Structures are given as structure tokens and as C-alpha cells.
Amino acid sequence: MLVAVAVAGLVAGVAGLSIAVVAHNRVNQVVEECAEALRRQLKVASGAVDNQALRDLAIVHYDALKEMSGHRSFSLALINAAGDGIVVSSINGRTETRTYAKVVRDGHAIETLSPEEDQALRAARLGKGPVVTMDDPLPDFGGNRTTSAQT
Numbered sequence: 001m002l003v004a005v006a007v008a009g010l011v012a013g014v015a016g017l018s019i020a021v022v023a024h025n026r027v028n029q030v031v032e033e034c035a036e037a038l039r040r041q042l043k044v045a046s047g048a049v050d051n052q053a054l055r056d057l058a059i060v061h062y063d064a065l066k067e068m069s070g071h072r073s074f075s076l077a078l079i080n081a082a083g084d085g086i087v088v089s090s091i092n093g094r095t096e097t098r099t100y101a102k103v104v105r106d107g108h109a110i111e112t113l114s115p116e117e118d119q120a121l122r123a124a125r126l127g128k129g130p131v132v133t134m135d136d137p138l139p140d141f142g143g144n145r146t147t148s149a150q151t
Helices: 003-044 113-124
Strands: 054-060 073-080 085-092 097-105
Touching: 003 113, 054 113, 073 113, 085 113
Parallel strands: none
Antiparallel strands: 054 073, 073 085, 085 097
8 A cells, every 4th residue: 555655656746747847848938939029129129120111920821621722721910010010811722712801900900810810920929930830839919809800
């Protein structure tokens, strides 16, 4: 019985240590991403960057219609130093194409974004573009402020 308790304690300790290592690595990643975002904002504040020029972009390719045609759809975020810009999405299928444009103000979309559009916007805000995937880990900026439903 004592051996079983000792083994259970050892397993719990190893599991706890593993979780701590994973959490530590994630915290380091988030700290580095925040530091990079602050460095980019300091460049803007110092006047070294034209606030109105489109400077950040990111594109995410994906298969929106789950067809065999591949990753033909895309979402493209274009923003300036103030966080204003657009997200353009093109949903491409074999027989049909739809294009959407959504306004971004202060780094947040006016309309609800799809997960792919949100990933493109977050990547552009972090300067991680031009090409990103849905698997790229990017921090969340507090979600989208929305005023109307997604089109």
C-alpha cells in the first residue's frame, strides 16, 4: 500500500513538473510577443513611422468550402500604424467566388470576423505576415468589438 502511494505521488509530481514546464514556455512566448508589440508601438510613438501608411499585412490561405480544390480561399488584413484598415476575404469554390471586406478601427474589426479573418488581423497587428497559417500561435487581443452581424 505504501509503495502504491509513493508511486502515485511520484507520478503526480512528474505530471505537475511537466505542466509547469509547458506553462513556463508559453509565458516566455507571450512575454516575447508583447515585447515585440511594444517595440513596434514605440517606433510609431517616436514618429519614425507614418501613421496613415499601410504598413502591416498578413494573409491566411484555407479551404473554406471543404472541397478537393485545395486552399484557394484567403483572408488578407491590411492595417496602418494606428490599427486602422481592412480585412478582405475571398471564398473560392469550384463554381462560385464570394468576396467580403470588413473595416478595422483601432486594431479591432467593426463586424464579426471569421476565425481565419481574425488570425490574419492578429498576425498583421503583430507584424507576423505576410503569410501565416491557422496553426501559428498568436495572442488574442481581447476579441473583436462588433456592431453588426457577420455578412
